[in-house]
Amino acid sequence: MSQSTSPSREKRPDRALGAGHDDFWAWCGKGELRLQHCADCGKITWPVALACEYCGHTSFDWKRMSGRGKIVSWCSFERDYYAGLLPIPWMTILVELEEGPLFISNPVDITEQDIRFGMPVAVEFIACEDSAGGFSLPVFRAA
Amino acid sequence: MSDYKNAGMPPPSREFSRKAAIVGVGETDYYLDYKAERAKAPGYEPPTTEGLVLTAFERALAESGLERGDIDGLSTSFTYGGPEPEALAQMLGIKPRYSIQNGNIMAGPLPIACAAIAAGKCDTMVMVYSVASRAIGRQYGGSTYAGAAGAGAPSSYYYYLPWGWSSQAAHWALMFRYYQATYGATEADLGAVALQLRQNASINPNAVMQTPLTLQQYLDSRYIVRPLHLFDLCVVNDGAVCLIVRRADMARDLPHKPVLVAGWGEAKVKNDKMHTMVRERLRPIMQDAGGQALAMAGMDLAEIQHFEGYDASSIHLINQIEGFGFVEPGAGLKFCQEGNMAVGGKLPVNTSGGNLSGSYMHGWSQIVEVVRQLRHEAGPRQIAGIQASMSALVQTDQAHPIIFTRGE
Numbered sequence: 337m338s339q340s341t342s343p344s345r346e347k348r349p350d351r352a353l354g355a356g357h358d359d360f361w362a363w364c365g366k367g368e369l370r371l372q373h374c375a376d377c378g379k380i381t382w383p384v385a386l387a388c389e390y391c392g393h394t395s396f397d398w399k400r401m402s403g404r405g406k407i408v409s410w411c412s413f414e415r416d417y418y419a420g421l422l423p424i425p426w427m428t429i430l431v432e433l434e435e436g437p438l439f440i441s442n443p444v445d446i447t448e449q450d451i452r453f454g455m456p457v458a459v460e461f462i463a464c465e466d467s468a469g470g471f472s473l474p475v476f477r478a479a
Numbered sequence: 480m481s482d483y484k485n486a487g488m489p490p491p492s493r494e495f496s497r498k499a500a501i502v503g504v505g506e507t508d509y510y511l512d513y514k515a516e517r518a519k520a521p522g523y524e525p526p527t528t529e530g531l532v533l534t535a536f537e538r539a540l541a542e543s544g545l546e547r548g549d550i551d552g553l554s555t556s557f558t559y560g561g562p563e564p565e566a567l568a569q570m571l572g573i574k575p576r577y578s579i580q581n582g583n584i585m586a587g588p589l590p591i592a593c594a595a596i597a598a599g600k601c602d603t604m605v606m607v608y609s610v611a612s613r614a615i616g617r618q619y620g621g622s623t624y625a626g627a628a629g630a631g632a633p634s635s636y637y638y639y640l641p642w643g644w645s646s647q648a649a650h651w652a653l654m655f656r657y658y659q660a661t662y663g664a665t666e667a668d669l670g671a672v673a674l675q676l677r678q679n680a681s682i683n684p685n686a687v688m689q690t691p692l693t694l695q696q697y698l699d700s701r702y703i704v705r706p707l708h709l710f711d712l713c714v715v716n717d718g719a720v721c722l723i724v725r726r727a728d729m730a731r732d733l734p735h736k737p738v739l740v741a742g743w744g745e746a747k748v749k750n751d752k753m754h755t756m757v758r759e760r761l762r763p764i765m766q767d768a769g770g771q772a773l774a775m776a777g778m779d780l781a782e783i784q785h786f787e788g789y790d791a792s793s794i795h796l797i798n799q800i801e802g803f804g805f806v807e808p809g810a811g812l813k814f815c816q817e818g819n820m821a822v823g824g825k826l827p828v829n830t831s832g833g834n835l836s837g838s839y840m841h842g843w844s845q846i847v848e849v850v851r852q853l854r855h856e857a858g859p860r861q862i863a864g865i866q867a868s869m870s871a872l873v874q875t876d877q878a879h880p881i882i883f884t885r886g887e
Binding site for chain 2: 409
């Protein structure tokens with residue numbers, strides 16, 4: 337592990353960066369989960385895109401989500417796709433945000449044994465690091 | 480030589496229905512090649528795209544009863560790269576007047592070929608497909624793919640890498656977890672699909688996995704992405720497929736019954752991809768594309784006697800049985816458990832073993848099985864008296880069904 341790595345930051349596979357993506361991660365850095373909200377049709381597009389996935393409009397504002405949601409599905413990786421970067425098994429969840437979008441994330445203090453469909457969850461941010469540097473990652477805890 | 484890069488699928492239209500027929504099919508030795516690759520005996524050389532294509536082509540040409548001089552069209556589909564049409568034509572010893580670089584997976588290439596034939600661009604087209612996944616060390620998940628192909632991960636999942644979510648398997652895992660919550664299905668219920676396809680493969684001497692599988696072996700197999708086990712996911716093997724497609728009015732009086740391309744459809748998820756995939760299991764796009772294909776063929780779903788689906792995973796085959804409307808949503812696993820997907824059942828499905836146990840040729844080997852069934856040349860796995868089949872390539876966000884009928 338590199339000397340410059342802060343032990344309090346979790347190493348993660350690289351994020352997508354660039355137009356739009358940078359805004360998303362900048363808001364996460366402020367502890368806010370904000371998604372692209374179409375200035376024309378008012379719908380939310382996620383993941384980050386250059387144009388609204390409903391109407392094709394290209395101007396957005398970044399709408400703050402309540403951070404509340406519920407568990408829709410989950411799966412655990414038993415195969416190591418990241419060459420030891422992440423511990424196995426690695427659990428991922430699909431959360432339906434209160435505002436509608438389905439959001440892939442990781443659970444905090446929720447195990448395979450106690451996760452339930454429809455379980456209410458709330459967002460929090462953890463300190464992570466990829467090859468581009470440190471960032472805040474939105475994850476979910478039982479609410 | 481005209482050279483055209485595949486720009487999209489022709490919309491389904493009655494004017495294209497039954498205007499072209501498959502008159503020759505060829506496949507490589509999936510089983511033997513897979514065994515050799517696993518064994519890696521001293522001196523073993525991985526197969527090349529060129530070598531695989533040549534084998535499939537020679538076999539298709541030989542059984543079609545045609546000569547090289549009869550071939551005037553060429554279509555190439557290479558998932559991870561391959562020769563240019565001019566170079567390939569020279570290698571195969573043919574002189575096409577029309578050629579197409581025609582995508583890769585079976586999501587468009589055959590309808591595009593049929594439309595070209597209907598438009599008079601050529602009369603007899605050789606279509607070749609090849610994949611050398613194992614030879615290049617292809618991995619279907621993670622940040623990057625190993626090997627020479629070097630392509631970035633598809634956009635459907637690259638975005639979720641910081642959360643450690645990737646791989647095709649993860650799509651199907653989320654779907655099945657949701658299916659379990661909705662319909663109360665167990666892992667043992669899902670195991671019926673892998674067992675059925677292994678049983679189908681056990682009477683196909685060219686299937687990669689022919690050893691019978693028990694439910695206990697299925698349940699004991701390792702998880703790849705929980706709740707999915709190893710046997711819920713397709714094999715990865717190298718191979719090639721060749722189809723010879725000819726103007727229907729020139730397809731009679733050849734050694735085998737022509738198999739007519741009667742209808743096709745195409746639908747893609749435009750938005751709410753995760754919702755459509757996990758909670759609707761792609762039913763809206765299958766209903767749309769399936770309806771297009773049936774209308775083009777002038778048929779009802781009840782006339783389809785055999786289905787060759789895209790079983791990238793076990794649950795995804797059930798998605799298709801339900802999504803195209805062969806059974807009601809939620810009824811697919813019971814349908815399979817009761818033996819209805821076996822030869823002799825209500826709707827035989829993936830009779831050569833599918834992608835789970837037969838071969839993973841990105842939808843092309845399913846077309847070969849359709850042809851063998853409709854010719855009534857499928858041997859011990861023949862469906863009696865069959866007249867119409869449907870194949871489908873359904874990915875996580877698009878559906879491409881094709882309907883075939885037995886010609887005169």
